[in-house]
Amino acid sequence: MAIVYGGDYNPEQWPRETWAEDMRLMREAGVNRVSVGIFSWALFEPEEGRYEFEWFDEVLDLLAANGIEACLATPTASPPPWFAATYPEAVMVDAEGRQLTHGSRQGFDPSSDVYLAKALAITERLAARYADHPAVALWHVHNEYGCHNARSYTAAATAKFRVWLRERYRDLDGLNAAWGTAFWSQAYASWDQVFAPLPTPTIPNPGHVLDWKRFSSNRLVRNYLAEAEVIRRYSDKPMTTNFMTGSHADIDLWEFAEVVDVVSTDHYLGGTDGHVNLAFAADYARSLGDGRPWILMEHSTSAVNWQGRNRAKAPRELLRNSLAHFARGADAVMFFQWRASRQGAEKWHSGMLPHAGTDSKIWREVCELGARLGELAEVEGSRVTAETAILWDFPNRWAQEHEARPTVELDPQAVFNEYYAALWRAGITADVAAPDGDLSGYKLVVVPAVYLLSREAAENLRRFTDGGGTVLVTPYSGIADETDTVYLGGYPGALRDVLGVRTEEFYPLVDTTVALASGGTGRIWSEDAAADGAEVRDTYEDGTPAWLVNRFGQGTAHYLTTFPDDATLDRVVAAAADDAGVRPVAEAPVGVEVVRRAHEDGRAWLFCINHTAADAKVKTADAVIDVPAGEVVVHREHA
Secondary structure (H helix, E strand, C coil), rough: CCEEEEECHHHHHHHHHHHHHHHHHHHHHHHCCCEECCCCHHHHCCCCCCCCCHHHHHHHHHHHHCEEEEEEEEECCCCCCHHHHCCCCHHCCCCCEEEECCCCCCCCCCCHHHHHHHHHHHHHHHHHHHHHCCCCEEEEEECCCCCCCCCCCCHHHHHHHHHHHHHCCCCCHHHHHHCCCCCCHHHCCCCCHCCCCCCCCCCCCCHHHHHHHHHHHHHHHHHHHHHHHHHHHCCCCCCEEECCCCCCCCHHHHHHCCCCCCCCCEECCCCCCHHHHHHHHHHHHHHCCCCCEEEECCCCCCCCHHHHCCCCCCEEEEEHHHHHHHCCCCEEEECCCCCCCCCCCCCCCCEEEECCCCCCCHHHHHHHHHHHHHCCCCCCCCCCCEEEECCCCCHHHHHHHHCCCCCCCCHHHHHHHHHHHHHHHCCCCEEEEEECCCCCCCEEEEEECCCEEEEEEEEEEHHHHHCCCCCEECCCCECCCCCCCCCCCCCCHHHHHHEEEEEECCCCCCCCCCEECCCEECCCCCCEECCCCCCEEEEEECCEEEEEEEEECCCCEECCCCCEEEEHHHHHHHHHHHHHHCCCEEECCCCCCEEEEECCCEEEEEEEECCCCCCCCEECCEEEEECCCCCCCCEECCC
């Protein structure tokens, strides 16, 4: 088998005489699969009910003749202009109550029955026509669900929200109890009184807002399932949709991952430590599929136009980024897009074939990457095994987005990023896990600001630790249940016994830091905590515990009462990993990423990725691997 390599192909943007050249250049670059049809609805159906597919027949026939597979998309992420003009009520309303208009993409209300009917109609036409086409290898349903329209506040959305709430709570007593409507005289006496949470005079009900976000995510899952059901009548080929694991937190991907045949994701590099976020996005994609290989559906060869400063990638960065995804479990490496567009909103977005043409850094690296993936074909199907998990939960993040919280400085995504980065610096490969997911295969579990923790999830962590596991828990974890109701009796609520600590009151820090006895500092947060069986490892200068370690059953629990500087956090992570018996797969300098992929038969490869400007050496039990500055070395281990 070959590693899948390619990108989004939009031939409709180019004259027909270009298509033959595309085929020749794709073969030259080693491309063996392209995604097609993603934004083609207006050409497939230029007028409502009138379809034109002959041009697309030609495209698919060309691909098949050239040995290139198609990942065939349903174009339902971007309805044509006639849709908004004919059905303005089916276009989204934003959180301020403003009716939006056509003119970009995602111009529809996910709760609209009209939208769904039109989406299913074009989906059925495509499925019936192309299910048996020899080029089609995979169905790509929709595109980036929830990107720009995760929540639409229409009358149709309100009606479906009420239905969803009835399914969840059965009656108004259950709803009122879950939302705590006794506060501020908000008790509902009729379902007709419940609306989408548009702006209110002051702080909105947290339970109401949280459930709205849950509903909006579930609405998108249901739309996917509706399209998938239509396709399945005609085709048994696998289906997927592209997540955005590194950046997009408006959809509960744990729920979504259960309904796709294979996990795929898009990732766009950003920030000074973009390679660390890339590692997280890849680890998360792998984890959503229970460790199975996954598809990198989109990433960029260089600049990304919507990031503001449109940073071009340095030489060799394209190769490092692509092989880092591959190292962490991707069996398909694809880009947006094949040719950089000449017009439109993304004309400054890089492509595999840039505006400069084939005499360019990007094209040379695209061809080199295709050749290297061809040489690594035997890696296909192998897996990454992690002994560490870091918890991530969407309702937990959504609850902490609410304005009613102890401090606006505590950002759960930032906390997660800090702890994931500390694991990355330590050379520890981590899976991403749901709080109520299966933790039995791990030695170390990191719990970063998991404020919203159900009793079932708390019991899951309790069993894990009692059975011999090690947990590392940050402040503001285990505080409230799944309805955002605070656990009483002292913090950290549901985890007090596991952590051996009790806190009476939080003391968020305002424009200051707190000194630690060890010489480090704490930021954002402090607590008036008392050890309740735990050993105190570090304190604030006044002697209040800052880092505690508790023996619980056969396991160990580490708890911090502040967010420490990186050096202090690295020491804590090292101590927790040592307690758990977790070790990196190789000894490497800081900035050199090392990940192992292996087959069940013992064949294994170490991917050594040097993100620094200096040559480096990676040491294993039986080898010293030279990794030049900025390069990727794949070392085949002996079985």
